[in-house]
Structures are given as C-alpha cells and as structure tokens.
Amino acid sequence: MTDIRDAQRIGRASDGRLIERPLSGHLSVYINFDMVMSVGHRVTGCAIAVGTIVMVWFLVALASGPAAYDTFSWWMRTPIGYLALFGWSAALWYHYCVGVRHLIWDSGRMYDKHVVERSNLVILAATAVLVVLTWLVVLA
Amino acid sequence: MADAKNLKIDIMRSFLGRARGLGSVNDGFNFWWMQRLTSIALVPLAVWFIFSVAHLAGAPYAEARAWASGPVHATLLLALIAVVFQHMHLGIQVVAEDYVHTDWIRTTLVLAVKAASLLLALAAVIAVLKLAITG
Incomplete structure (x- = not known):
C-alpha cells in the first residue's frame, strides 16, 4: 500500500488481526x-x-459594430441558435433553483427527507x- | 484492494498522525466561501441579466448598444462578468476534481478552464468598457 488513504481503511478486529474496514454502500447499485x-x-x-461563450460573443459583437452584431443576431435566429438559447435558459433556471436550495441547505434548513x-x-x-416566463418575454 | 490475508501496515504512524498527514484544508474554506459568495451575488444579477437580454432579443443594433452602454447597465454587466467567471471556474474545478482521476488530465483541464474563464472575462470586460466609454 502506497497511498496514505488506503492505510486509513485498515483496522484491527477484536482479536487483533488486521482487517480491511468495510466501505460504505456502493453507489452503483442504486440510484x-x-x-x-x-x-x-x-x-x-x-x-x-x-453558454457563457454566447454571452461574451454578444458583448464583443455589440462593442465591435453593427456588422458583427448582425452576424451574432443571424446565428441566434437559426434553429441551432434557438436550440442553444432554449437549452441555455432551461439549464440556467434549473441551476439557479437548485443553487438557491443549496444556499438554504447551507443555512442548515430543509434537510428533512420529505422536505x-x-x-x-x-x-x-x-x-x-x-423558462416559460423568459420565453414569453423573448417572444413578446 | 489487497487480499485481506496480505494486509500489513507499513506506514508507522498513529491514526491521528495519518489523519494529520492528509493536511489541513489550507485555502479550502476560502474556495467553498467564494462559491457561496458568488452564488449569492448571482441570485439578483442572473435574474436581471436573463430578463434584460430576453427583452432585448431581436432588438436593432442601436437599441442593444444603448442598453449596454448606460452607466448603470455597464456597472451591472461588469459585476456580472466578474462573478460569473469566478463562480464558473470554481464550479468546473470541483467537477473535474471529482470525476477526472488521471493527474495530468485533471490538472490540464482545470488550468485550461481557468485560462478560458480569464480570457472570456477579459474580453467581456473590454467590450463593456468600450461600450460604456464610447457610448
């Protein structure tokens, strides 16, 4: 054994034998x-x-002039652009909501299983x- | 791991000594705290940015430029850029450290993400400053 972390998994049984201490449940067997x-x-x-690349593209295009901005706008109106923006908005709001719950968890609240x-x-x-609200604003 | 019959302790240290050998968290707390601080800052900033650009979608160049170059919006954009890229490189570092087990790949990945975050942030800052100053 060369890794100090392996050494921590070795203990002694009550009769003094060296044993490998059990690992916690394997995560791969349940989900x-x-x-x-x-x-x-x-x-x-x-x-x-x-997606931040799109944000930077937007700002840089805006600072570069109308031609660069038109190229950016054109790409955003293609099906790929819409798909990327929709995916980005969904990912952002999901991450946002879970992130807010993480902040609440950090304060020690809402840990009960049913909660x-x-x-x-x-x-x-x-x-x-x-997401719906965001796209209502986009399409309004 | 090793066959249970072949187990031996060849590191002559107490359990406490071994735990200590793993080292203190050093700047680990600061890392954790920066992730929280940046997420708290993003709670209002993200809402502002998402709905602003949603509202701007399809706007002509002059209108989009006027939106970004006002002093209030430029200030908020700069704050957003600073916080987003700080949050981003810390978050990806955590993911990389959890799932990439080959040292050199992990280190390369983390450093590449940090470099990309820095360059994207600088490009965005320069763009906003140019907009804010030239109007």
Missing part, C-alpha cells in the same frame, strides 16, 4: 431521484459554462415557470 437532481446541477453548471423530496418538485415546477 434515486435526489441523485439525479444533484447530477443535473453539475451537468447544467457545465452547460451554462459553455427534500417536496423541494425537488418545487424546483422542477419553478424551473418550468421561469
């Missing part, structure tokens, strides 16, 4: 909705990061409402 929500937070976070389960649904509903 639940809380895990999907948590993974979703990370996945959407990474997706939004890619977490209910808040999962609240997050999904709030995300849907905010």
Whole structure:
C-alpha cells in the first residue's frame, strides 16, 4: 500500500488481526431521484459554462459594430441558435433553483427527507415557470 | 484492494498522525466561501441579466448598444462578468476534481478552464468598457 488513504481503511478486529474496514454502500447499485437532481446541477453548471461563450460573443459583437452584431443576431435566429438559447435558459433556471436550495441547505434548513423530496418538485415546477416566463418575454 | 490475508501496515504512524498527514484544508474554506459568495451575488444579477437580454432579443443594433452602454447597465454587466467567471471556474474545478482521476488530465483541464474563464472575462470586460466609454 502506497497511498496514505488506503492505510486509513485498515483496522484491527477484536482479536487483533488486521482487517480491511468495510466501505460504505456502493453507489452503483442504486440510484434515486435526489441523485439525479444533484447530477443535473453539475451537468447544467457545465452547460451554462459553455453558454457563457454566447454571452461574451454578444458583448464583443455589440462593442465591435453593427456588422458583427448582425452576424451574432443571424446565428441566434437559426434553429441551432434557438436550440442553444432554449437549452441555455432551461439549464440556467434549473441551476439557479437548485443553487438557491443549496444556499438554504447551507443555512442548515430543509434537510428533512420529505422536505427534500417536496423541494425537488418545487424546483422542477419553478424551473418550468421561469423558462416559460423568459420565453414569453423573448417572444413578446 | 489487497487480499485481506496480505494486509500489513507499513506506514508507522498513529491514526491521528495519518489523519494529520492528509493536511489541513489550507485555502479550502476560502474556495467553498467564494462559491457561496458568488452564488449569492448571482441570485439578483442572473435574474436581471436573463430578463434584460430576453427583452432585448431581436432588438436593432442601436437599441442593444444603448442598453449596454448606460452607466448603470455597464456597472451591472461588469459585476456580472466578474462573478460569473469566478463562480464558473470554481464550479468546473470541483467537477473535474471529482470525476477526472488521471493527474495530468485533471490538472490540464482545470488550468485550461481557468485560462478560458480569464480570457472570456477579459474580453467581456473590454467590450463593456468600450461600450460604456464610447457610448
């Protein structure tokens, strides 16, 4: 054993034998909705990061002049542009809602299992409402 | 891991010593705290930005430029840029450190993301400053 972390998993049985202490349950054998929500937070976070390129493109195009802005606008109106913007808005609002719950969790609240389960649904509903609201503003 | 029969402790340290050997969190708290601070700042800033650009969608050049170049909006944009890219490179670092197990790939990835965040942030800041100053 070369890794100090492996050494921490070695203990002694009551008769003094060295034993490998049991690991906690293997995560690969079960999956639940809380895990999907948590993974979703990370996945959407990474997706939004890619989306920041569009934000910077928008600002740089605006600063560069009408021609650059027209190119940007043209791309945003293509099906790919709409798809990217829709995906970005959905990922953003999902990440936003889960992030707010993380801040609430950091304050020590809403940890009870039934509250977490209910808040999962609240997050999904709030995300849907905010996405619809955003696109109503876009298309208005 | 190793066969249970072949287990031996070849690191002659107490359990406390081993735990101490893992080191303190050093700037780990600051990392955690910066993620929280930036998310708190993004609670209002993200709402403002998303609905602003949603409202601007399809606007002609002059209108979009006028929106971004006003002093209030330029200030909020600069704040947003600073906070977004700080939040972003910290978040991706956490994801990379959790899922990428090969040292050199992880380090390269984290540094590349930090470099990209910095360059994107600088480009955005320069764009906003140009808009704010030239009107």
